[in-house]
Amino acid sequence: MHDIHVIDPVTRIEGHAKITLHLDDQGEVADARFHVTEFRGFEEFCRGRPLAEMPALTARTCGICPVSHLLASAKAGDAILGVPAPPAAQRQRRLANLGQIVQSHALSFFHLSAPDLLLGMDADPATRDVFGLMQAEPEIVRRGIGLRRYGQEVIEAVTGRRIHGHGIVVGGVTDPLTSDQRDGLRAGLDEALAAAEATVELSFGLLDRFAAEVEIFGRFPSLYLAHCAPDGTWEHHDGTLRVIDGDGAIVVDQFDPAAYRDVLGEAASPDSYLKVPYWKEAVSDGDPATGMYRVGPLARINVAERFGTPLADAGLAALRDRVGRIASSSFLYHHARVLEVLASLEHIAMLLDDPVLLDEHVRAHAAPNRRRGVGASEAPRGTLFHDYEVDAHGVVTAVNLVIATGQNELAMNRTIRDIARAYVTGPELTDGILNRIEAGIRAYDPCLSCSTHALGQMPMVVGLIDPRGETVDERHRG
């Protein structure tokens, strides 16, 4: 194995990474690696902090999905207190998570990926961005901005701010939701639903245009892991996990996320700050890469039987008519995302009709009653685990964060390898290859600030490395 091509920086994803493509003696792509090159150390510096500070402290991991960290952290805190959050608080938290899924998916689809999808992967890079798209398709961009704004309004109602809110705390939430806030959210719902429906239609239409990409971009069997209601309904925040295999057969069901260590291992790698989780049971020959599983929108729509809402379920049925019960191509993450936007809005509508949502008892108080607690929730990019241990006074002594993007790392490597094999034909890295590799990564909507608990913009390096370990070609971007 030798050659490394480096794509650096990978743009329009959240964070900073590089990619290496390893060639064999015949000059064929033997392997690909996605490296995350930044270090942050949240798990270190959270130690020694009082438990109550953890939600807003860990939320600083990321400005895209702070709500996901607030939620998983608050749930881990609840588990340590040993008390459930009051019913109204649980509904508010669910509402915030739905808003989070809407805004984050809208960002991924419209701002980051739509330039590739609508302008074409070989369009001029100078205009292949959201600004170029605004020129070409102003209506579509307006829809995306509107959806993202609506998601953020939902988040703001619960957490107090659109980004880095603080209303979600250990034991519940800080403030009751007022009827004015609820009515404000209701007022914007119809427009958001209409935009989401139109987006599902648009995205479904793209599947024809990108038939080749659907085949090449990470189409392989894998395990899928996500929260799921016991009856098979899509779930985004509470309850238990379900894992299915590439054929849709249930591997594990109603699994308590608190026991994640029994089933998931975490591998550290010398060339990336991203810890790589793997499904222990699937590992063969001691190679963590064989324990690959996928999380996130694609995993959630594969694991669940249904969304439990009419419009999204119709969209899911149409997708299954086309690709089968299991959507195995990572390119379909995009479509899974827009289906989830629609489903989330429908679930928001149901929550806003629930009178318990406005109940004024929103916070439970207790001293720590347990020494360890795990909180899990579905972040937009997949299942997020926060695992804390505390001392007798409630000061955190150990932290483990298992992040969605990390869990997709093995699948991303495989996806990059497949794309490279399909498009790399010589010792040179062409723009077409770079564009497709970037787009392949972008399908996962990776968030590297979360996955390394790292910081910064996202430039990309891709290296092509020959069997002697020497770099044959290297391209930088960003």
Add this chain to the structure above:
Amino acid sequence: MSPREPRPTVPVTIDGQEVMAVEDETILSLARRVGVDIPTLCYLEGLSVYGGCRLCVVEVNGDARLKLACATPVWADMEVRTDTWDLREHRRRIIELLFAEGSHICATCVSNGACELQDLAATNRVDHIHYDLGFAPNLPLEPVDASHPRYVLDRDRCVRCSRCVRVCAEVEGAAVWEIAERGGNSRLVAEMDVPWGEASSCTSCGKCVLVCPTGALSFKGSAIGEMRHDPEVVAFLARAREEEEWLDRSAGSGSASEVRS
């Protein structure tokens, strides 16, 4: 002379404004009465004067040696300047040094949005720290003391203003707190440097938490940005005691046996 009778007054000029000051009152007291703003941190109405933070320094009669407004009594024909370029620069440096010394990362602090140090930085236009940080962000110099069942002490957020020391000794009468060591090593300790939860003299009254200007002392269970202090409670208590508000004066001399239940 009874303290309730009016005291003689003396003429003083403060920032060009000619005013009558009450004899023996401090420059700070005069300034506040006539609406001149002098920043303070360790000073708290109702407690003894400490003079530790040096933020309230002013120029008197053009003397290069600055005076503490909180600790300097007025005298006749004094000329005070509170807002010169030198003074503003001086105060900024003090605030920067306080920031450089501890863990003052507002975004992850319980007192974010209700912190006197944060307010001082904003009002005195501190936008950079020109000193080396004595603190690698978020790596604690001292472990958090969460041993008290109701309160938490994070010494890395402490500015050694000693308000807690004074309120505990002077108002609550418990004298749990003391500042140990000197200079950069000085640190707040409970009793003979025991964990707060083991300090048997602590009455758990919480006044120290209410007067803390930063997030060093907080209610246990406070989420980030949630802590709200109430330092004015000390002035209220001091006034109530001075005015004997809780004594039944109609019954006579106001001895303890006559306190209303």
